[in-house]
Amino acid sequence: xxxxxxxxxxxxxxxxxxxxxxxxxxxxxxxxxxxxxxxxxxxxxxxxxxxxxxxxxxxxxxxxxxxxxxxxxxxxxxxxxxxxxxxxxxxxxxxxxxxxxxxxxxxxxxxxxxxxxxxxxxxxxxxxxxxxxxxxxxxxxxxxxxxxxxxxxxxxxxxxxxxxxxxxxxxxxxxxxxxxxxxxxxxxxxxxxxxxxxxxxxxxxxxxxxxxxxxxxxxxxxxxxxxxxxxxxxxxxxxxxxxxxxxxxxxxxxxxxxxxxxxxxxxxxxxxxxxxxxxxxxxxxxxxxxxxxxxxxxxxxxxxxxxxxxxxxxxxxxxxxxxxxxxxxxxxxxxxxxxxxxxxxxxxxxxxxxxxxxxxxxxxxxxxxxxxxxxxxxxxxxxx
Amino acid sequence: xxxxxxxxxxxxxxxxxxxxxxxxxxxxxxxxxxxxxxxxxxxxxxxxxxxxxxxxxxxxxxxxxxxxxxxxxxxxxxxxxxxxxxxxxxxxxxxxxxxxxxxxxxxxxxxxxxxxxxxxxxxxxxxxxxxxxxxxxxxxxxxxxxxxxxxxxxxxxxxxxxxxxxxxxxxxxxxxxxxxxxxxxxxxxxxxxxxxxxxxxxxxxxxxxxxxxxxxxxxxxxxxxxxxxxxxxxxxxxxxxxxxxxxxxxxxxxxxxxxxxxxxxxxxxxxxxxxxxxxxxxxxxxxxxxxxxxxxxxxxxxxxxxxxxxxxxxxxxxxxxxxxxxxxxxxxxxxxxxxxxxxxxxxxxxxxxxxxxxxxxxxxxxxxxxxxxxxxxxxxxxxxxxxxxxxxxxxxxxxxxxxxx
Numbered sequence: 001x002x003x004x005x006x007x008x009x010x011x012x013x014x015x016x017x018x019x020x021x022x023x024x025x026x027x028x029x030x031x032x033x034x035x036x037x038x039x040x041x042x043x044x045x046x047x048x049x050x051x052x053x054x055x056x057x058x059x060x061x062x063x064x065x066x067x068x069x070x071x072x073x074x075x076x077x078x079x080x081x082x083x084x085x086x087x088x089x090x091x092x093x094x095x096x097x098x099x100x101x102x103x104x105x106x107x108x109x110x111x112x113x114x115x116x117x118x119x120x121x122x123x124x125x126x127x128x129x130x131x132x133x134x135x136x137x138x139x140x141x142x143x144x145x146x147x148x149x150x151x152x153x154x155x156x157x158x159x160x161x162x163x164x165x166x167x168x169x170x171x172x173x174x175x176x177x178x179x180x181x182x183x184x185x186x187x188x189x190x191x192x193x194x195x196x197x198x199x200x201x202x203x204x205x206x207x208x209x210x211x212x213x214x215x216x217x218x219x220x221x222x223x224x225x226x227x228x229x230x231x232x233x234x235x236x237x238x239x240x241x242x243x244x245x246x247x248x249x250x251x252x253x254x255x256x257x258x259x260x261x262x263x264x265x266x267x268x269x270x271x272x273x274x275x276x277x278x279x280x281x282x283x284x285x286x287x288x289x290x291x292x293x294x295x296x297x298x299x300x301x302x303x304x305x306x307x308x309x310x311x312x313x314x315x316x317x318x319x320x321x322x323x324x325x326x327x328x329x330x331x332x333x334x335x336x337x338x339x340x341x342x343x344x345x346x347x348x349x350x351x352x353x354x355x356x357x358x359x360x361x362x363x364x365x366x367x368x369x370x371x372x373x374x375x376x377x378x379x380x381x382x383x384x
Numbered sequence: 385x386x387x388x389x390x391x392x393x394x395x396x397x398x399x400x401x402x403x404x405x406x407x408x409x410x411x412x413x414x415x416x417x418x419x420x421x422x423x424x425x426x427x428x429x430x431x432x433x434x435x436x437x438x439x440x441x442x443x444x445x446x447x448x449x450x451x452x453x454x455x456x457x458x459x460x461x462x463x464x465x466x467x468x469x470x471x472x473x474x475x476x477x478x479x480x481x482x483x484x485x486x487x488x489x490x491x492x493x494x495x496x497x498x499x500x501x502x503x504x505x506x507x508x509x510x511x512x513x514x515x516x517x518x519x520x521x522x523x524x525x526x527x528x529x530x531x532x533x534x535x536x537x538x539x540x541x542x543x544x545x546x547x548x549x550x551x552x553x554x555x556x557x558x559x560x561x562x563x564x565x566x567x568x569x570x571x572x573x574x575x576x577x578x579x580x581x582x583x584x585x586x587x588x589x590x591x592x593x594x595x596x597x598x599x600x601x602x603x604x605x606x607x608x609x610x611x612x613x614x615x616x617x618x619x620x621x622x623x624x625x626x627x628x629x630x631x632x633x634x635x636x637x638x639x640x641x642x643x644x645x646x647x648x649x650x651x652x653x654x655x656x657x658x659x660x661x662x663x664x665x666x667x668x669x670x671x672x673x674x675x676x677x678x679x680x681x682x683x684x685x686x687x688x689x690x691x692x693x694x695x696x697x698x699x700x701x702x703x704x705x706x707x708x709x710x711x712x713x714x715x716x717x718x719x720x721x722x723x724x725x726x727x728x729x730x731x732x733x734x735x736x737x738x739x740x741x742x743x744x745x746x747x748x749x750x751x752x753x754x755x756x757x758x759x760x761x762x763x764x765x766x767x768x769x770x771x772x773x774x775x776x777x778x779x780x781x782x783x784x785x786x787x788x789x
Contacts, residue, residue, distance in 0.1 A: 037567060037569060038537075038538070038567060039537070170715065170726065173715055173717070174714060174715045174726075174746075177715065177746060178746075181746075192567065193568070194568075194719075194720065195717055195718065195719050195720075198717075198718035198719070198720060199715075199716070199717045199718050218718060219718075219741070222720050232569075233569060234720050235720040235721060236568075236572075236719055236720060236721060237572050238569070238572075282720075282721060283721070284721040284722075284739070303579075305600055305601045305602075305620070306600040306601075306620060306621065306624050306637075307597060307600065307601070308597060308638055308639070308719065308722060308737070309638075309639065309685075309686055309687040309722055309724075309737030309739075310624065310637065310685055310687045310737075311687075311722070311739075313601070329721060331739070332687055336621065336625070
């Protein structure tokens, strides 16, 4: 049982609160990425799990075993750091074999394990090379291989591909996917890079200000952030937010905003909901058209620029929406056809919208589109 | 001039600004026998944002230092509004400068850090405070003015450094890769703020970066520096959609474009191009001098590759011939709004960009389709674009439609 559990974990450095009463269980045999901006506490949390740092308060459990005060070497875990730890002066094979020798694993089993990880990480061609002759990316593969070959129940990765070149990053990501598909260790992976987390994680624990804001499968976190922060932090650019007024009517509350062509009925809100809430939508879900439609509002193009994969980021001004511009990310051909200064029509599809309260927390609510032909309510952010 | 008194007038003026604010005219720079810059020609228009984009160590910083008067060129001249300033001192040039590696004075407040260059320039004290306040507001840091640098985050420090450069009263500002090394999210916000700032001031900004998306996002005019020379310049949309040089296509865009080695062959009175993956008819005519050397490189953008059901759904029509093949998925990188898919086919690695969020797992064989019109043909070794894929049905190449490996 290798589940990692932390309870009311707190860590302060002087006046700075690095971890603020974090209670969390890392799923067994899964990859959990700790993701967040610098200073969010992700590295501190990992270092406490590793035993490299002592918490100010709280406990760490591996399964039923309390390990809070055990030194790192007694925790039986593997660790891969930002800078590869390798033994210079010996070849790749011996680098991987060395910890197995000290653990007195017999020769046949040693050979089997080393050969397996060498194959898994594509280290075959460099197996007989001295590590001093390897580039940083290959050294990091050696460091990963050595930890995996030891077969600990838990492996911790601290930004392992941040300092390698683009080609090695790709190889390491591929090797990591291969590795986690074939093995069943519990893995905690720290990164500040959202793409890395979205690509490698079974679930992402998103951190901010010493707390875990949300833990979910990558696509769920992306599509249904429980907090404005998650919407903003993930995505490129992140979610955009527009404050809208809630108006009480006989038929219940409606949203009134220049971003909608109609008053939009809304249900499922708690009675204490404030009169102003925030609409969140991802730029790639905002629809931009050159011709009017009943659900779109008029806008003008401020500027356009080419983004990832030739997509266009369109900065728009919506008539009646003061002091705020709107961003839409559209396909290459659609973007190339838009000219700054020209009128366009913009739609915020209701099923792509998340609603947040003034504190930034997600509201559970349902839109009923007035013009919807089926008159069926539309669940907010139903897309996964 | 822009920051205080003249600012409202500038903001309200919507008349187009014309002319050249500054220009590099044939700049060369050698260190001993090593040539760092060669015949760099680059005009920066008044009121525009020009981005000098190039890979690390392509000579961008040296060029900026020459502009600032911190270094002398070996040949060529620098002009400001038509005046030769090549041999003038740095202090004589009046350019706002935001260097790549910045240092704040640790014992000064943020306010005094921003004010320091103004004091050096003997700006009267009573004028300094409003200038600092305005620059701080531009960078959204007025509430930090009383703090000391050690109380700031990395992104806040960078904003202070930029504010210090902008506080200089000029209408020409030079940014030497100011966001390098910052978190992706901070960069996203600062790029946006700088873009707004330039629009509001309508000053001439010259901005260097080695980040393709940053360059594309900011530039009115984009100049690509590679190997010490400007290989291509123009509006970013043009450079992206119709690169005249192979290296321009390789550098301008993310994820990077795919390149395949190819050979030109005569077939049925037309020039065809054959690669390891497919062949296609080109727009190059057999009499074109460009066809003299058969070795070429074929470039295609990641978004030109349709994969999975998106490829299957594309109709094969005579007006826009599709090339089809199968490829194995090596890795899918999820960027949130889109995925980068790494493919392998017949020993060739390809990068595709996919907005579908499909379900195909690693090592799955997927159908791939690309329009011949999305293929660029570059001559070897010059790297000059000599044609595109032509609008005629492709042949069935021995490898077409067959699996890989």
